Structure formats: C-alpha cells, structure tokens
Amino acid sequence: MSVDSKKQELKNSxxxxxxxxxxxxxxxxxxxxxxxxxxxxxxxxxxxxxxxYGWVLSxxxxxxxxxxxxSLTILPLAPKFFVKVSTIAxxxxxxxxxxxxxxxxxxxxxxxxxxxxxxxxxxxxALSLHVSAYAVLQAVMxxxxxxxxxxxxxxxxxxxxxxxxxSDDSISVRSAVVVMVVLGLVLAVMPGINWATIHEEMxxxxxxxxxxxxxxxxxRGVGDVVLGDAIPPRDxxxxxxxxxxxxxxxxNMLSDGLETSLKPPSNGMRGPTDVILVVxxxxxxxxISPELMPNLHSFSxxxxxxxxxxxxxxxxxxxxFSLLNGLESIWxxxxxxxxxLYNRLMHQSGYELAFYGGQTDWRVYEMDGxxxxxxxxxxxxxxxxxxxxxxxxxxxxxxxxxxxxxxxAKPGHEVSDSLRSAVCYLxxxxxxxRYSDPAYRVFTPEADEGLLIANAPxxxxxxxNRYKNSxxxxxxxxxxxxREDCVVIITGDxxxxxxxxxxxxxxxxxxxxxxxxxxxxxxxGVDPRVIDAPTxxxxxxxxxxAILGIELKGELLFDxxxxxxxxxxxxxxxSFVSGNFIDASSLLVGPWSGEDGQPxxxxxxxxxxxWQAAYLNPVDELGYEMVEPDKRGFTxxxxxxxQRFRVALSDQIAEEDLMRKCLESSYAEVRMAALSIIATMTxxxxxxxxxxxxLARDRDPEIRDRAKELAIQFAxxxxxxxxxxxxx
Numbered sequence: 001m002s003v004d005s006k007k008q009e010l011k012n013s014x015x016x017x018x019x020x021x022x023x024x025x026x027x028x029x030x031x032x033x034x035x036x037x038x039x040x041x042x043x044x045x046x047x048x049x050x051x052x053y054g055w056v057l058s059x060x061x062x063x064x065x066x067x068x069x070x071s072l073t074i075l076p077l078a079p080k081f082f083v084k085v086s087t088i089a090x091x092x093x094x095x096x097x098x099x100x101x102x103x104x105x106x107x108x109x110x111x112x113x114x115x116x117x118x119x120x121x122x123x124x125x126a127l128s129l130h131v132s133a134y135a136v137l138q139a140v141m142x143x144x145x146x147x148x149x150x151x152x153x154x155x156x157x158x159x160x161x162x163x164x165x166x167s168d169d170s171i172s173v174r175s176a177v178v179v180m181v182v183l184g185l186v187l188a189v190m191p192g193i194n195w196a197t198i199h200e201e202m203x204x205x206x207x208x209x210x211x212x213x214x215x216x217x218x219x220r221g222v223g224d225v226v227l228g229d230a231i232p233p234r235d236x237x238x239x240x241x242x243x244x245x246x247x248x249x250x251x252n253m254l255s256d257g258l259e260t261s262l263k264p265p266s267n268g269m270r271g272p273t274d275v276i277l278v279v280x281x282x283x284x285x286x287x288i289s290p291e292l293m294p295n296l297h298s299f300s301x302x303x304x305x306x307x308x309x310x311x312x313x314x315x316x317x318x319x320x321f322s323l324l325n326g327l328e329s330i331w332x333x334x335x336x337x338x339x340x341l342y343n344r345l346m347h348q349s350g351y352e353l354a355f356y357g358g359q360t361d362w363r364v365y366e367m368d369g370x371x372x373x374x375x376x377x378x379x380x381x382x383x384x385x386x387x388x389x390x391x392x393x394x395x396x397x398x399x400x401x402x403x404x405x406x407x408x409a410k411p412g413h414e415v416s417d418s419l420r421s422a423v424c425y426l427x428x429x430x431x432x433x434r435y436s437d438p439a440y441r442v443f444t445p446e447a448d449e450g451l452l453i454a455n456a457p458x459x460x461x462x463x464x465n466r467y468k469n470s471x472x473x474x475x476x477x478x479x480x481x482x483r484e485d486c487v488v489i490i491t492g493d494x495x496x497x498x499x500x501x502x503x504x505x506x507x508x509x510x511x512x513x514x515x516x517x518x519x520x521x522x523x524x525g526v527d528p529r530v531i532d533a534p535t536x537x538x539x540x541x542x543x544x545x546a547i548l549g550i551e552l553k554g555e556l557l558f559d560x561x562x563x564x565x566x567x568x569x570x571x572x573x574x575s576f577v578s579g580n581f582i583d584a585s586s587l588l589v590g591p592w593s594g595e596d597g598q599p600x601x602x603x604x605x606x607x608x609x610x611w612q613a614a615y616l617n618p619v620d621e622l623g624y625e626m627v628e629p630d631k632r633g634f635t636x637x638x639x640x641x642x643q644r645f646r647v648a649l650s651d652q653i654a655e656e657d658l659m660r661k662c663l664e665s666s667y668a669e670v671r672m673a674a675l676s677i678i679a680t681m682t683x684x685x686x687x688x689x690x691x692x693x694x695l696a697r698d699r700d701p702e703i704r705d706r707a708k709e710l711a712i713q714f715a716x717x718x719x720x721x722x723x724x725x726x727x728x
Contacts, residue, residue, distance in 0.1 A: 008165065010076060013083045014173045016161035017071050020090050022180065023153040025057075025064035027094040028210050032056050037101050037207040038457045044205040046197055051190040055198070058187035059210040063093060065180055072177070091150055098146065100213035104206065105457075107508040107582065108222070108501070108623075110213065115582065118227045123582070126364045134448065135432070222509060223617040223625040226584045226605050231612040236677050237658040238649055239606065239613030243670050245645035246334075246608055252557060253336045259553040260348050260545075272548045273524065274401050275351070275421035275487045278478055279320065281430040282467070282506065283492025285309070285518045292468055293475035296490060296520065299482040303522035304529060304564065310536040310589060311494040313579030314514035315507040317365040319493035319537055324370055324423075326541035326558035328644075329579035330586065333366075333609035340370040341557060342541055349550045352418045354378035354405075356396040357425030358389030378405060378422075386435035390428045390477050397424040398480060426478060431496065431505065433470040440472035457499055464498045484524065487547055489540060492517030501622040507581035510603060511623030515578045515587055521564065523547045531563060533571035534589050536578060539563045559644065575640045577604065584612060587619070588633075588640060599626055602633040606641070611673045613641075613649070656685055663691040668700045675706050679713075689714055 033041055033056060045052040071086030100111040109115040119127070164170050171179075191198045199217065206212035206219035262272060285307065288297050312322020318329035324342040325331065346353055355376045360383050362371045373379035378400055382389055399405040400422045428435050446469060447462035482488060494517055497503050501511040508514070519535065521543060538560030545552065546562040559576065575590035584607045592598040599618035603625075606613050615637045618630040638649050653661075662674035678684055678692065692714070695707035 010079050011173065012161055012165035013075060013079055014072060015164040016157050017068060017075070017083070017086055017090065018173055018176050019157040019161050019164070020087065020153065021064040021068035023157060024090050024093045025060040027149065027153065028063060028097050029057050029060040031094060031097055031101065032060065032208055032210055035098070035101055036458045037105060038205055041208050044208060045201050047190055047194070054187040055191045056208065056210070058184045058191075061180055061184035062216070063210050063214050064090065065177070065184060067093060068177065091154065094150070095146065097210055097213050101207050105499070106503060106505050108503040109225070109508075110215065110219070112213075112215065114227055115225050119582070126361070220624055222619060222623050223603055226612070226616070231605060231614050233677050233681060234655045234658065235605070235614040236612050237655065237662055237674070239608065239611040240662050240670050240673055241649060242608075242641060242645040242647045243665070243667060245647050247667060250334060250336065253341065254339055258344065258348065260345055261551050261553065262349060263549045263551050272419055273486055274419060275544065275548070276397060276401060276481050276483065276489070277421070277423045278481055278488070278490040279323070279423065279425045280474060280478070280490065280492050281316070281427050282494065282496035283429065283517045284495050284513070285516050287471050288518050288520065292471045295475045295479040295482060299522065300520045302484070302528050303520045303526060304531060306519040306521070306535045306563065307530050307532050308534045308594065309491070309517060309519045310515050310534065310576075310578045311492065311517050312537040313581060314494050314510065315365070315581035316493045317367050318579045318581060319517075320367060321370065322537035323491070323540055326538050326560045328538055328559045328577050330577060330606050330608055332579070338369040340375060343375040345545065345550065345552065346421050349548070350419055351421045352377040354397070354400040354420070354422040355381070355425070356393040356422065357381045358384045358386070358393050358427040359425065384427045386428050387437070387473065387477060390426045390474070393424050393426060394477060394480060397422045401486065424481060426474060428474050428477065429467065429470045433466045435473060436466070436469035437473040437476065440476070441469045442472065443468045460499045467496065467498065484522070487523040487544065489519065489521050489544065491519040491537070491540065502624070509623035510578070510580050510585065510587035510601065510619060512600060512621040514623070531568065531571070533568050534593055535563055535571060536560065536576050536589070538576065575636065575643065577606070577640070584610070585616060588637060590636060599630060599633070602630070602636060604637050656688060659688055660691055663688070663695060668703060671695060671698065671700070671703050672706065675703065675710060679710055684714070
C-alpha cells in the first residue's frame with residue numbers, strides 16, 4: 001500500500017471515530033434525559049431550562065471526547081488494530097451508561113464498582129433464580145433495540161466518514177474535535193459558575209448525569225462499602241480481641257448440656273400450648289393495616305404488636321437465622337448455623353417440630369444448615385407455584401397442629417399427642433409479586449411482572465400497587481393460621497424498598513425500608529398492646545420460650561430479650577445490629593434511631609467470620625451516609641461490643657503489639673486469622689516475622705503449613721528488595 005493510501009486510510013479511520021464518538025455522546029444524552037429514572041433534568045438542576053440540558057450534553061460530550069482523544073492518539077501506532085479497539089470502546093459507552101442506570105436503580109451502586117464485581121462473582125447465580133421469564137424477555141427486547149441503534153450509528157459513521165475523508169473542502173478532523181471540545185466547555189460555563197450547588201444536585205440525582213456513572217463526580221451513597229478483606233489490618237486485629245468471649249459463648253451455644261425446664265407460664269396462659277410461627281416474605285411495617293391485610297390487622301389488635309421491629313438483616317438468610325436462634329446476624333457463619341437454638345431447645349422441651357414452605361433455595365443462600373429435614377419431625381418444601389404452594393404450606397401447618405398429618409410425617413414416625421410447633425414460610429409476596437387473586441386487585445394501576453421498566457421512579461406507585469395486591473391475597477391465605485388456641489407469631493423475613501431508599505431490591509442497603517418488618521405475637525391470655533420501642537428478630541425466640549414457660553438454665557445464650565414482660569425503658573436503652581446481605585456491614589440500632597435530628601443508625605463492621613471490626617459512618621433512614629460527621633458513633637459501637645461480649649476494644653495498643661498478641665494466642669483460630677492478616681502486609685516488622693517463624697513449628701498442621709508458606713514468601717520478598725536496593 002502506498003504512503004498516500006495509508007494516509008487516506010488513517011484519515012478515514014479518524015473521521016469514523018469522530019462521528020462515532022459524536023453519535024455515542026448523543027445516545028448517552030438521550031438515555032440521561034429520556035430514560036425513566038426520576039424527575040426531568042430541568043427539575044433536578046437549579047439552572048435555566050436550556051442550561052440544565054446543556055450541562056447534561058456537556059457531560060455526554062466529555063465522556064465521549066475523552067475516549068476519542070485517547071483513540072486518536074494511539075491510532076497511528078497500529079491503525080487496523082486500534083480502530084477496532086477504539087470502535088468497541090466508543091460504542092460501549094452508551095451501554096455502560098444504560099447498565100449504570102439500571103444497576104443504580106436496583107441496588108443504589110454504580111455499575112462500574114467493586115460492589116457490582118462482588119455481585120457478579122459471588123451472588124449472581126443465587127440472584128438469577130429470582131429473575132422472571134417476563135423480565136428476561138424485557139431485557140432481551142432492550143438488548144435487541146440497543147443493538148439496532150448501535151448498528152445504525154455504526155453504519156451512519158462508516159458512510160459519512162468515507163465521504164468526509166474523501167472531501168478536501170470539509171473541516172479537518174482536528175478542527176472537528178476542537179469544535180466538540182469548545183461546545184462542551186461552553187455548555188459547562190453556567191454549571192461551573194454555580195458548581196457548589198450543581199455538584200450537590202448531581203450527587204442527589206446521579207442517574208441523570210453521565211459524569212456520575214463514569215466516576216468523574218461522586219454520588220450520594222452509603223459510605224465505604226466493605227467487601228472481602230478491605231478493612232485495614234488494625235481493625236481486623238481489633239475484631240480478634242473479642243475472640244475469647246465469642247469462643248465461650250459459642251461453646252455454650254453448641255453444648256450438648258443445655259438444660260431447660262418447664263414452669264407454669266406467668267402470662268395468663270393455662271400451660272404450654274402449640275406454636276405457629278408464620279414468616280411472610282418482604283413484609284413492610286405498614287402492611288398490617290385494614291386496607292392491606294384486614295385479617296392480620298384485626299388479629300394484631302388482640303396481640304403484642306412490635307411496631308418498630310427490625311429483621312436480623314435485609315435478606316431472608318440473615319432474617320431467618322436471627323429468628324431461629326435469638327441472635328444477631330453477625331453469628332450467621334459460625335457453628336450455631338448448623339445447630340439452631342430454636343430446634344434444639346424446643347425439642348428438648350418436648351415439642352415436635354415442622355417446617356413447611358413454598359421455596360427450595362435454602363442451600364443457595366447458605367440456610368440449609370438450619371433449615372433442613374434433620375432438624376424437624378416433619379419437613380416439606382417445594383418450588384414456588386403460586387398460590388398453590390403457599391396454600392399447601394398453610395394446609396400442612398394446620399394438619400400438623402391438628403394431628404392429622406400422617407401423610408407428612410417422616411417414615412416410621414408415629415403421630416403423637418406431643419406439643420407441636422410449626423414454621424410456615426409464605427412466598428407469595430416476594431418480588432416480583434407474581435400472584436394476587438383477581439378479587440383483590442383493588443390497587444390500580446398495577447405494574448407488569450417485568451423489572452427493567454417497572455423499577456423506574458415514574459412507575460414506582462404502579463409497582464407498589466402490585467405488592468399491595470399481593471398482600472391482600474396473602475392475608476386471605478394465612479387467615480386460617482390466626483388461631484386463638486395457640487401461640488402465633490407472624491413476622492416478615494425482611495422489608496422491601498420500592499425506590500423509597502433509592503433501590504428496588506432488598507439485601508442492598510441498611511435502611512428503614514429494607515431492615516424493618518412488623519411482628520405480631522399472640523398467645524392465649526395476652527394483654528394486647530403496641531410496643532413502640534425498637535425490637536428485632538433476635539427477641540422473638542427468647543420471648544416465645546418465656547411465653548411457653550421454658551426456662552433456660554445457666555448462662556444466657558441470646559442477643560435478644562423477652563419483650564412480653566420487659567420494662568419498655570430497657571428496650572429503649574439497649575442497642576443491637578441488623579445485617580446487610582451485599583457486604584459485611586451492619587446497622588447499629590439504639591436509642592437514637594428514629595429520634596428527630598439523630599442518625600437512623602450507625603454503619604459498623606463486626607465480622608466474626610473473617611474477623612473485621614470497624615466503625616464506618618452514621619446513616620439516615622434511607623441508608624445514605626449523613627454529611628455531618630458524628631463522633632458519637634464510635635463510642636456507641638464500643639458500648640455495643642462491651643454489652644455484647646464483655647470486652648473493650650483497644651484504642652491505645654500499637655498495631656504491631658496487637659498482631660504479636662494474636663500470633664501468640666492460645667486459640668488456633670486466632671493464630672490462623674492473624675496469619676491471614678499478616679499475609680496482606682507489604683513489609684512486616686522483624687519481630688512479627690520471628691513470630692511467623694515460631695508458628696512454622698506450631699502444633700496445628702494447618703497453621704504450620706501456612707506459616708511456612710508466609711516465611712518463604714517474606715524471605716523471597718526481602719531478597720528481591722535487597723537486590724533492588726543494591727542495583728540502585
């Protein structure tokens with residue numbers, strides 16, 4: 001190929017990329033302006049009408065031009081190769097922005113973020129089980145439409161680039177790029193003059209702004225997201241300080257010698273009776289109302305209604321764990337998960353137990369340790385086929401309580417007159433709320449089953465109506481379980497947001513809408529009342545045992561309290577945590593929660609599985625980080641640790657001293673955890689390396705092997721550093 005031909009080909013490629021970048025900028029602008037993700041641009045930016053849209057266009061051009069300039073710079077190095085790479089990069093920009101809008105609507109996090117990488121790596125297989133066929137079809141339609149638009153943009157760029165490149169009278173590529181840059185800068189003048197205000201408005205409505213999607217400007221978030229081993233070494237070591245207390249409690253929980261005794265109930269009941277525990281998916285606190293669930297509302301008037309109640313976390317796994325163990329969800333990955341306290345203590349007190357539910361994904365979400373047939377005398381779960389499976393779960397529960405359950409009993413198990421306790425898990429109100437009886441579809445208009453569009457803020461009420469209609473149907477399904485001859489507890493596994501906190505899916509944020517759910521406790525002779533002090537799922541098991549007259553001897557096991565007779569001032573004074581599914585953080589709830597001018601809670605990390613302990617930040621009821629720093633949060637966190645584990649977090653001990661203390665611990669788990677932490681340190685001090693060398697002779701073979709690996713690794717690193725310094 002001649003030199004002139006190569007120059008012409010390069011010019012054609014440059015023209016093509018310029019046009020492609022311009023089309024991509026227009027596509028990003030259209031998505032930012034027209035995608036149903038909240039109020040129009042001119043309503044969320046305090047600029048004149050034209051300037052507000054001009055600012056969004058400026059951002060769109062800025063993203064596209066930046067990619068274009070990089071492409072034009074590297075293009076001459078290898079035109080054929082880099083034109084392909086640049087084409088893919090530029091055409092991908094609108095797709096990345098679309099994915100960002102969708103991701104931010106669902107989980108309140110950017111698509112290009114560590115959180116999304118964590119979801120794709122660890123959680124996507126489990127979450128994909130809940131995507132409906134209609135939502136998949138809707139996604140396919142969006143993808144096809146996007147591909148057609150991208151193809152059209154590509155075709156136009158090719159066609160006009162060829163004409164532009166051949167013309168000697170047209171504007172040069174350099175001049176065209178300069179015009180685009182100048183246009184973007186001119187459109188940015190007005191926002192630049194008012195930057196302080198505009199910046200805050202962008203943070204609050206970030207889905208309308210391409211700069212937020214591509215991390216040029218921050219967004220209003222929850223604070224630092226804690227994934228993997230992101231916590232600094234000192235905070236991880238601090239978690240290990242409470243190990244001895246955790247170990248003692250855990251040994252007590254797992255002990256085969258737990259002793260219970262039955263005493264006459266002091267609450268007006270004649271004696272122990274059967275128990276029905278109903279768990280309703282995605283139950284929001286306002287659900288117990290005459291309009292939404294009239295049967296349950298009427299029943300709550302005869303019961304204890306826990307009105308400011310928190311789940312153990314914002315997901316089913318954390319909520320169910322807390323409910324069946326009387327513990328905070330920080331214990332979720334400890335040994336008690338495979339030996340649930342509810343089952344052991346109730347069995348020990350003479351109860352036969354049953355579990356019936358219309359879902360089978362317990363193993364997927366790591367719940368099969370405490371929800372499986374070995375823990376129950378009668379156990380039946382099946383894939384959801386609504387409403388049949390929920391109706392079947394209710395029917396089986398009634399048969400079990402009425403002793404007519406011969407067909408459901410385990411082989412060889414004879415139906416007896418023993419006291420009975422049944423857990424009934426109802427799935428019909430889970431997103432995307434696939435079932436509601438036509439007779440109860442009174443809230444209209446109602447969104448369809450698809451999630452891509454139904455999650456748009458403009459359709460929020462439509463989607464919420466779908467949920468409310470499913471509640472009406474659920475109320476009718478569970479009505480036969482609202483018996484007055486049993487102890488009956490009804491609660492949700494967690495709450496559910498409908499963009500109230502900026503998200504459209506539970507398990508994504510520590511907020512009032514995801515972590516709170518109501519609880520109703522009925523027993524014969526109950527003194528009906530509303531408890532408006534903060535309570536949580538960990539309170540329900542100790543309350544149930546107290547109602548039944550089951551007294552646990554020895555050291556207390558539970559994080560929760562018996563709320564049936566306790567002084568409300570004690571409930572208002574204590575603190576507890578409610579966990580987050582998507583990362584390792586928890587919400588610290590206490591006397592401050594719900595008070596005017598106070599944080600709704602404080603985000604902390606107290607992971608006793610990977611050993612991380614840190615105070616993060618205060619949040620409001622939407623789960624957003626509060627702008628004003630609150631120094632009291634760390635004090636409250638320390639108080640909670642002291643209350644829960646009877647130990648004080650060290651604030652004065654040096655990191656090296658903490659590490660040495662852990663490496664020399666008498667507990668193997670502490671030594672192994674310390675080795676994992678020291679492995680992340682780039683250049684540990686000589687004293688610590690000597691401790692590692694000592695652990696290479698440890699009595700525990702796993703610790704020995706790990707210490708030997710680290711000793712070799714650090715010796716190699718020191719050799720390389722020494723060599724590098726010698727060369728210099």
